Amino acid sequence: MYFEIDSKVRDDKGLRLLRNETHRFAEEVMRPAAKKLDRMPDPEQVIAKGSPYWNVLKEMKAMGYHRLFFHKDYGGLGLSAIEAHIILEELGWGSVGLATAIGVDQVPAGVASLFAMGDVTDNLVIPWAEDTEAKFHGCWGVTEPECGSDYIMATQESFLPYVRELHPGQVRADKSGDGWVINGPKASWLSSAPAATHVGLHVTLPPHDSLANGAFCIVPLDQKGVTKGKPIDKLGLRDDPQGDLVFDNVYIPDDYMIIRPPFYELRVGQILCLTSCFMGTIFTGLARAAFEEALEYSKNRTQGGKPICEHQSIKHKLYAMFEKVESSRYYTRKVMEHVWEKTYIEGTFDASSRHALSAQIYGKRSAFEVAHEAVQIFGGYGLTKDFLVEKLFRDARAGLIEDGTTEVLGLSAAYNIIEQYC
Amino acid sequence: MAIFPSKDWVEAVLEAAKKSEAYREAAKEWEGDFLCIVEGDEEFLRELGRKEVMQGFVSLMDMIPAQDRAKYKGTPTGKVFESLGIPVDVSIKDLNVDEVMNKAAKLSAEDIKGVSLYVWADFWHGAVRNMMPVAPGEHEDAAFKLSGVYSAWKLMVSGKQDTIRLIMSNKLQLQGNMSYMMKHMKAVVLLTKEVFAGVPID
Numbered sequence: 001m002y003f004e005i006d007s008k009v010r011d012d013k014g015l016r017l018l019r020n021e022t023h024r025f026a027e028e029v030m031r032p033a034a035k036k037l038d039r040m041p042d043p044e045q046v047i048a049k050g051s052p053y054w055n056v057l058k059e060m061k062a063m064g065y066h067r068l069f070f071h072k073d074y075g076g077l078g079l080s081a082i083e084a085h086i087i088l089e090e091l092g093w094g095s096v097g098l099a100t101a102i103g104v105d106q107v108p109a110g111v112a113s114l115f116a117m118g119d120v121t122d123n124l125v126i127p128w129a130e131d132t133e134a135k136f137h138g139c140w141g142v143t144e145p146e147c148g149s150d151y152i153m154a155t156q157e158s159f160l161p162y163v164r165e166l167h168p169g170q171v172r173a174d175k176s177g178d179g180w181v182i183n184g185p186k187a188s189w190l191s192s193a194p195a196a197t198h199v200g201l202h203v204t205l206p207p208h209d210s211l212a213n214g215a216f217c218i219v220p221l222d223q224k225g226v227t228k229g230k231p232i233d234k235l236g237l238r239d240d241p242q243g244d245l246v247f248d249n250v251y252i253p254d255d256y257m258i259i260r261p262p263f264y265e266l267r268v269g270q271i272l273c274l275t276s277c278f279m280g281t282i283f284t285g286l287a288r289a290a291f292e293e294a295l296e297y298s299k300n301r302t303q304g305g306k307p308i309c310e311h312q313s314i315k316h317k318l319y320a321m322f323e324k325v326e327s328s329r330y331y332t333r334k335v336m337e338h339v340w341e342k343t344y345i346e347g348t349f350d351a352s353s354r355h356a357l358s359a360q361i362y363g364k365r366s367a368f369e370v371a372h373e374a375v376q377i378f379g380g381y382g383l384t385k386d387f388l389v390e391k392l393f394r395d396a397r398a399g400l401i402e403d404g405t406t407e408v409l410g411l412s413a414a415y416n417i418i419e420q421y422c
Numbered sequence: 423m424a425i426f427p428s429k430d431w432v433e434a435v436l437e438a439a440k441k442s443e444a445y446r447e448a449a450k451e452w453e454g455d456f457l458c459i460v461e462g463d464e465e466f467l468r469e470l471g472r473k474e475v476m477q478g479f480v481s482l483m484d485m486i487p488a489q490d491r492a493k494y495k496g497t498p499t500g501k502v503f504e505s506l507g508i509p510v511d512v513s514i515k516d517l518n519v520d521e522v523m524n525k526a527a528k529l530s531a532e533d534i535k536g537v538s539l540y541v542w543a544d545f546w547h548g549a550v551r552n553m554m555p556v557a558p559g560e561h562e563d564a565a566f567k568l569s570g571v572y573s574a575w576k577l578m579v580s581g582k583q584d585t586i587r588l589i590m591s592n593k594l595q596l597q598g599n600m601s602y603m604m605k606h607m608k609a610v611v612l613l614t615k616e617v618f619a620g621v622p623i624d
Binding site: 115116117118157254255258259260262263266267346347348349350 | 583584586587588589590591592593596597600601604605607608610611
């Protein structure tokens with residue numbers, strides 16, 4: 001296990017045990033399942049009854065990983081930012097696909113735990129938090145066929161003067177009696193959607209003139225009018241099924257409209273801060289996994305009469321990979337502490353989005369660069385399915401697009417930097 | 423323990439704001455007044471059956487100068503005042519609360535529909551410069567308007583539920599510059615936690 005440079009973490013027995021136990025879970029439960037899921041030729045097998053996907057999901061729920069982001073008064077574990085960060089890095093080390101599945105799982109009820117009250121907390125959030133059988137499984141409905149990562153821009157306050165230049169959105173909610181009726185399509189890139197029971201859905205509200213005139217609601221996916229697409233066949237993150245959702249006059253009660261004007265863009269921007277920390281951290285876990293694979297391999301693989309780690313070119317690579325993993329861990333952790341404080345301790349929801357977004361970008365980019373170099377160190381073997389680095393590389397590449405392309409994430413952060421840096 | 427809403431409660435809130443160093447610090451850049459609109463609901467009707475609540479309510483109304491209170495005439499609130507025998511345009515200091523309560527016992531949920539009480543609060547650089555009940559139509563130009571039924575307000579001022587969750591659940595409705603509010607969320611949170619919740623209510 002890596003050397004922890006923060007003595008407050010290193011000397012804390014509880015944190016050490018947490019790291020070791022989560023690592024054991026990642027190694028013994030997640031990795032074998034992720035390998036099987038990754039190799040399934042038909043993506044529909046991933047969500048079929050009896051698939052390892054469901055077993056891992058149940059085991060993750062039994063461990064409580066599905067409520068890391070819930071408010072502590074509504075089923076949350078009440079963890080510190082460091083505890084959450086340690087868990088997420090290990091889950092990402094085990095599999096970023098399955099870590100993503102447990103991440104999006106908490107979007108519908110987790111967001112409700114932060115902002116809702118009444119029936120939805122009693123009848124959905126609490127049972128969700130207590131679920132250990134994967135009776136509930138969530139996904140996050142953001143991206144749309146005609147406006148991919150646009151929602152990320154629309155929730156950046158500094159971008160709002162320009163938001164009408166974007167597509168006005170395809171999924172719409174209109175008032176109907178005591179509730180809402182939803183129509184429109186979400187794109188094929190919704191993580192876990194083909195397997196989910198509920199979606200945390202972004203919609204626009206009348207007059208449907210802008211993505212910023214939006215709302216976040218929960219839609220049970222067994223409602224009449226919901227069509228789930230088949231899981232797509234893709235390059236990476238094959239252990240997390242992705243697919244589209246289409247809504248045709250789907251009714252939800254008013255209680256399920258969780259974030260509405262005038263809070264939508266600002267509150268959702270803060271949710272993105274949480275998810276950005278999440279993504280940055282799990283991809284740090286992937287980076288570390290790739291580095292550790294490469295380091296180990298370089299000590300055992302002999303070329304020119306000596307282990308390849310004794311060749312200077314490999315030494316250069318190993319050092320650069322180490323530097324990326326370590327800086328990614330401590331940057332994402334620091335940002336998570338900041339976002340955690342603003343969300344769960346102070347409750348002010350005014351975290352710095354430029355820092356959260358850069359934590360996500362940095363974690364993902366580090367993962368890709370480290371996995372790329374790991375494959376290079378493995379040489380031809382790195383391209384074969386015999387070694388984990390091949391999967392890690394494909395997953396890291398998918399990460400540059402998942403949850404917002406790094407370009408759009410960076411653009412969104414740039415608006416914030418220009419307006420609010422000082 | 424104070425009764426919400428009452429003259430004692432208003433005074434206790436002003437005192438709590440003065441005492442809270444954390445609030446003063448967090449709100450030192452805040453500039454903006456609030457018009458708070460408390461709408462009658464069944465819980466309010468039930469609570470009026472308690473003598474101390476009725477006394478508190480009368481004491482709050484008595485803070486409004488009689489000539490201003492006259493603006494309630496013709497409104498749903500004014501009609502309830504009338505049916506309770508509360509004059510809107512003369513002093514109500516010596517009102518017989520027992521008599522008012524007897525009349526209040528005959529009110530139904532239907533009678534109380536549309537009843538609204540208005541409290542204006544002027545928050546400025548960490549201080550609450552003023553807080554007082556006002557008549558309908560006054561301070562309509564307040565930077566923020568926060569409205570909702572009595573039971574939702576009670577959850578907020580007792581600190582049992584945070585303001586933002588009440589607003590997002592549509593239990594309280596907020597109008598005003600959201601961007602400004604978001605930039606001063608710590609002040610808003612501490613106003614609830616330290617100032618309002620710092621005044622225990624009965």
